[in-house]
Amino acid sequence: MESIYLLIPLSIVLVGVAIWAFFWAVNRGQFDNLEDSAGLALEEDDATSAASESPPRRS
Amino acid sequence: MNSTVTAPLLLEGHWTSESAGEGHVVFNAEGIHCGNCARAIHRALDELPGVIRADVNVVNSRVSVTWDPAKASLGTILGKVASTGFRPVPLVGESAVAAQRNERRDAQKRIGLAGLASMQLMMYAGGLYAGAFDGIDPHWAEILRITCLIIATPVLFYSGAPILAGAIADLRRRVLGMDITVSLALVLAYAASVLNTFRGSGEVYFDSVAMFIFFLLLGRYAEMRGRHQASNVTDALAQALPAEVQRIDPATGAALRTPLAAVRLGDQLRVGSGQVIPVDGRVLAGTALVDESLLTGESAPHRRAVGDLVLGGSINAGGTLNMTVTRAADQSTLHGLVRLLERAQAERPRLGLAAERMASWFIVRVLILTALVGLIWYFIDPSRAFPAVLAVLVATCPCALSIATPVAIAAATSRLSRLGILVMRSDAIEGLATLDTVMLDKTGTLTIGQPTVTRIQTSGELSNEQALAIAAALEAHSQHPIAAAFRPYRTPTVTCTDARDIPGVGIEGSIDGVIWRIGQPGITLSDECGRLARFEVADELRPDAPATVQALRDLGLQVQLASGDSLAAVERTARALGIAQAAAALKPEDKLARLRAEQAFGRRVLMLGDGINDGPVLAAADISMAMGRGSSIAHAAGDLLLLRDSLGSLPKGIAVARDALRIVRQNLRWSAAYNMAAIPIAAVGLMPPWVAALGMSLSSLAVVLNAQRLLRNTREAH
Numbered sequence: 001m002e003s004i005y006l007l008i009p010l011s012i013v014l015v016g017v018a019i020w021a022f023f024w025a026v027n028r029g030q031f032d033n034l035e036d037s038a039g040l041a042l043e044e045d046d047a048t049s050a051a052s053e054s055p056p057r058r059s
Numbered sequence: 060m061n062s063t064v065t066a067p068l069l070l071e072g073h074w075t076s077e078s079a080g081e082g083h084v085v086f087n088a089e090g091i092h093c094g095n096c097a098r099a100i101h102r103a104l105d106e107l108p109g110v111i112r113a114d115v116n117v118v119n120s121r122v123s124v125t126w127d128p129a130k131a132s133l134g135t136i137l138g139k140v141a142s143t144g145f146r147p148v149p150l151v152g153e154s155a156v157a158a159q160r161n162e163r164r165d166a167q168k169r170i171g172l173a174g175l176a177s178m179q180l181m182m183y184a185g186g187l188y189a190g191a192f193d194g195i196d197p198h199w200a201e202i203l204r205i206t207c208l209i210i211a212t213p214v215l216f217y218s219g220a221p222i223l224a225g226a227i228a229d230l231r232r233r234v235l236g237m238d239i240t241v242s243l244a245l246v247l248a249y250a251a252s253v254l255n256t257f258r259g260s261g262e263v264y265f266d267s268v269a270m271f272i273f274f275l276l277l278g279r280y281a282e283m284r285g286r287h288q289a290s291n292v293t294d295a296l297a298q299a300l301p302a303e304v305q306r307i308d309p310a311t312g313a314a315l316r317t318p319l320a321a322v323r324l325g326d327q328l329r330v331g332s333g334q335v336i337p338v339d340g341r342v343l344a345g346t347a348l349v350d351e352s353l354l355t356g357e358s359a360p361h362r363r364a365v366g367d368l369v370l371g372g373s374i375n376a377g378g379t380l381n382m383t384v385t386r387a388a389d390q391s392t393l394h395g396l397v398r399l400l401e402r403a404q405a406e407r408p409r410l411g412l413a414a415e416r417m418a419s420w421f422i423v424r425v426l427i428l429t430a431l432v433g434l435i436w437y438f439i440d441p442s443r444a445f446p447a448v449l450a451v452l453v454a455t456c457p458c459a460l461s462i463a464t465p466v467a468i469a470a471a472t473s474r475l476s477r478l479g480i481l482v483m484r485s486d487a488i489e490g491l492a493t494l495d496t497v498m499l500d501k502t503g504t505l506t507i508g509q510p511t512v513t514r515i516q517t518s519g520e521l522s523n524e525q526a527l528a529i530a531a532a533l534e535a536h537s538q539h540p541i542a543a544a545f546r547p548y549r550t551p552t553v554t555c556t557d558a559r560d561i562p563g564v565g566i567e568g569s570i571d572g573v574i575w576r577i578g579q580p581g582i583t584l585s586d587e588c589g590r591l592a593r594f595e596v597a598d599e600l601r602p603d604a605p606a607t608v609q610a611l612r613d614l615g616l617q618v619q620l621a622s623g624d625s626l627a628a629v630e631r632t633a634r635a636l637g638i639a640q641a642a643a644a645l646k647p648e649d650k651l652a653r654l655r656a657e658q659a660f661g662r663r664v665l666m667l668g669d670g671i672n673d674g675p676v677l678a679a680a681d682i683s684m685a686m687g688r689g690s691s692i693a694h695a696a697g698d699l700l701l702l703r704d705s706l707g708s709l710p711k712g713i714a715v716a717r718d719a720l721r722i723v724r725q726n727l728r729w730s731a732a733y734n735m736a737a738i739p740i741a742a743v744g745l746m747p748p749w750v751a752a753l754g755m756s757l758s759s760l761a762v763v764l765n766a767q768r769l770l771r772n773t774r775e776a777h
Contacts, residue, residue: 008206015179015210022171026164
């Protein structure tokens with residue numbers, strides 16, 4: 001049971017690390033555009049075919 | 060028009076405009092999330108001497124102020140807003156983008172922390188819960204509780220900070236907002252848990268607190284996204300302009316970088332490929348493909364050649380242009396559009412107001428109910444009084460109710476703007492959904508509004524192409540509207556330099572040494588040797604007009620035609636489109652009378668016109684839509700503005716508006732039903748606080764996600 005003395009503080013540290021990593025990612029702009037990136041692979045490079053209505057752009 | 064460009068006054072990034080001795084500014088006030096916040100700002104501004112009018116829109120947190128520059132300054136107005144606890148943020152430009160980005164990132168961090176912490180807390184809570192059944196050494200239970208306390212504290216004070224701050228601001232202003240009941244629940248639960256932790260006995264609610272905050276923030280995040288999307292149209296417009304332009308020095312011909320604010324009327328500018336055309340102007344040299352999608356929503360670029368008008372805010376997609384500035388930056392099409400939109404968005408929608416009133420009515424009763432529940436349980440079983448009070452507070456949070464309408468309206472506005480329809484008045488969506496008659500103007504609405512050559516007859520010596528080229532060369536010098544029909548046929552090889560306008564007859568000029576004349580009778584081209592060509596010019600129907608009229612009929616709408624044009628022309632159009640009710644040769648007052656007659660029958664009429672000539676009729680219609688394309692935008696009046704040069708968006712827009720109204724009703728019904736159902740269950744003590752938190756949050760989320768359905772493109776497939 002004594003291992004809990006180590007495991008509980010460790011769990012707090014791990015949450016702290018996860019939160020720090022998430023904050024770091026947000027500050028780096030990883031979550032700035034969640035919608036367009038999803039459709040990036042489907043988008044054609046040809047600008048003329050990209051009628052403004054057809055792809056669901058939500059930027 | 061001024062001879063110099065008066066740069067819009069920039070104070071800390073705020074664009075203001077002055078007209079008729081009144082200053083006007085629109086800005087975002089950060090932190091508005093309910094009707095009470097809006098009312099507080101409104102009240103503060105009304106107290107300020109010199110403020111003529113103030114509007115606060117709760118949906119997109121926009122504040123619009125008109126003031127007397129002699130009595131107040133922008134600085135005092137912004138200061139007053141700031142003193143009520145809301146930060147005024149410029150609407151356009153870099154700082155507005157940064158403000159939106161920061162708001163989004165802050166929200167993401169708060170959600171992330173609350174989410175990660177909630178997961179962890181649930182594990183400890185699981186341990187405590189299992190321990191309560193199987194027996195746990197009080198020493199270990201104490202360690203778990205303290206761990207929960209450590210992790211839950213940043214959730215409440217960092218993630219929950221906007222909620223707590225909102226409640227404090229509400230208290231200071233002595234208004235009842237949603238944040239008060241929510242904060243009361245959070246603080247009570249947290250305080251009791253801390254107390255029990257140190258006492259070493261009793262329940263702890265740390266996991267419920269964190270989860271409640273997490274779900275609350277998720278709902279608010281979705282609502283914030285909707286708000287940002289709705290304001291993106293304006294922002295995209297306003298941010299389109301570059302800070303610097305290339306001005307051509309008339310002496311040397313070299314292009315020098317100059318701030319946009321220093322550009323004067325008549326200046327010559329160079330716009331390279333890929334650059335934004337900064338102001339309205341006329342092409343002096345070069346041709347280029349110009350993408351006007353920002354202003355018109357039309358994605359296909361247009362070729363613009365010497366003499367053509369180009370609009371500020373459009374993008375030069377290929378080729379280099381030299382242009383003269385024909386309109387000041389603050390009078391350009393773009394600026395006019397931004398200003399119109401800003402004012403429109405600063406208005407408060409009636410639908411939203413009703414929901415807000417409902418919410419604040421609701422909160423008073425919730426607080427009374429909570430007190431009663433606590434009191435009753437105190438006499439029955441004091442140990443169950445506290446969880447019941449918490450559950451009631453959480454379950455009754457009218458979050459879903461108060462965001463039900465704004466999120467749907469914001470989503471519909473964003474959806475419509477992608478169809479090229481700008482919502483100028485916030486009630487317009489409701490109007491668009493409930494109309495039953497569409498009255499259409501003919502010229503410029505159903506027709507292109509630009510004469511085109513429909514028939515050519517030549518006497519034999521001339522080919523059609525030659526005749527058109529010669530006619531175009533001559534008509535290039537004419538101011539007559541008919542002349543526009545020949546513009547596409549201009550060629551650089553056939554030009555006329557000495558053309559004269561003979562009033563009442565036509566144009567005369569020499570081409571390759573031969574004198575040509577075009578004009579009466581009809582449109583006849585003739586030279587001295589008697590070579591002849593006759594043209595017929597007509598205003599063609601828009602290609603999508605028949606499909607649009609059919610689509611409107613499919614929506615169950617009655618379609619009428621009301622035109623000032625001659626009977627023959629109107630009949631031809633009406634027959635082509637299959638419109639039974641068509642009236643010709645109507646003066647504006649006749650149109651108005653027709654409209655009034657329809658309204659007297661109880662019909663709700665949409666008037667679609669070009670926005671300039673149809674002003675009075677548009678104003679009298681239940682809902683009006685103006686074809687506000689190109690440079691006429693700034694003068695266009697209407698509840699809705701159709702930016703695209705096609706009619707097809709109208710039936711689609713009506714379908715979107717109907718969906719929006721349906722979703723608003725669904726949302727209101729759903730959230731009211733949820734609250735009604737949850738309150739009794741929570742009051743009798745059958746709902747633990749964490750279930751209440753989950754239910755409340757899910758009901759908000761359901762409302763938001765329901766509204767997001769409007770953003771999908773399902774209706775455009777056909």
